[in-house]
Amino acid sequence: MSHTLTVQWTIEPQTAPRPWLACSRCGGQRAFVCSGKTRLNANGRRLDAWLIYRCAVCEDTWNRPIFERRTVTSVAPDALAALQSNDPAWIRQVAFDIEGLRQCTDRIEDLADSSVERRVLGGTVDSARLEIVVVARHASSPRVDRLLSAELALSRARLTKLEAAGRVTLLPESRKALQRPIRDGCRIVLDLTAEDDRAEIAQRARGGP
Ligand SMILES: [Zn+2]
Structure with a gap:
């Protein structure tokens, strides 16, 4: 043997971890569900990127910052390409980054x-x-x-x-x-x-x- x-x-x-946040629409602390979608916004020469979450009760959105006020050249090219194409694998990586999520809330539901x-x-x-x-x-x-x-x-x-x-x-x-x-x-x-x-x-x- x-x-x-x-x-x-x-x-x-x-299932991605769900942050609990105060929902401004339906009131009270709610779980927010990752939508799997990102938003990339150009503001002058600066870029903002968010991962979109929705309140589990009323579907109001919460934008989780991926980065804010960054110049195009300071963003990693692969991150930029992933954001522009809504790359599911890259988004999943962000959605499961529980340490990053902790910067937004102390309460995270880990399903x-x-x-x-x-x-x-x-x-x-x-x-x-x-x-x-x-x-x-x-x-x-x-x-x-x-x-x-x-x-x-x-x-x-x-x-x-x-x-x-x-x-x-x-x-x-x-x-x-x-x-x-x-x-x-x-x-x-x-x-x-x-x-x-x-x-x-x-x-x-x-x-x-
Ligand atoms: Zn709500």
């Missing part, structure tokens, strides 16, 4: 509905140890327990028991591993020695037939 099954999970959130793409890096399903290498390029990511329970079909109670037995580790070393948000480059290690269904768990971890 080989010792460790190593898999890589690439996590792609499906952790993600797709997980699996790839085997080494080992077989009869391994006693499962190591998951996480690729999460977008900051918006679920907690470790939520991810494991959804993707490995393990109950939260079972995960808690495994953690109490010292069989769940998050690397770099972290206490209360299950409650941590997933970070790009982190590794989740599960010791499945005592689990009768470890082959099934490993199968779900590696995916495929």
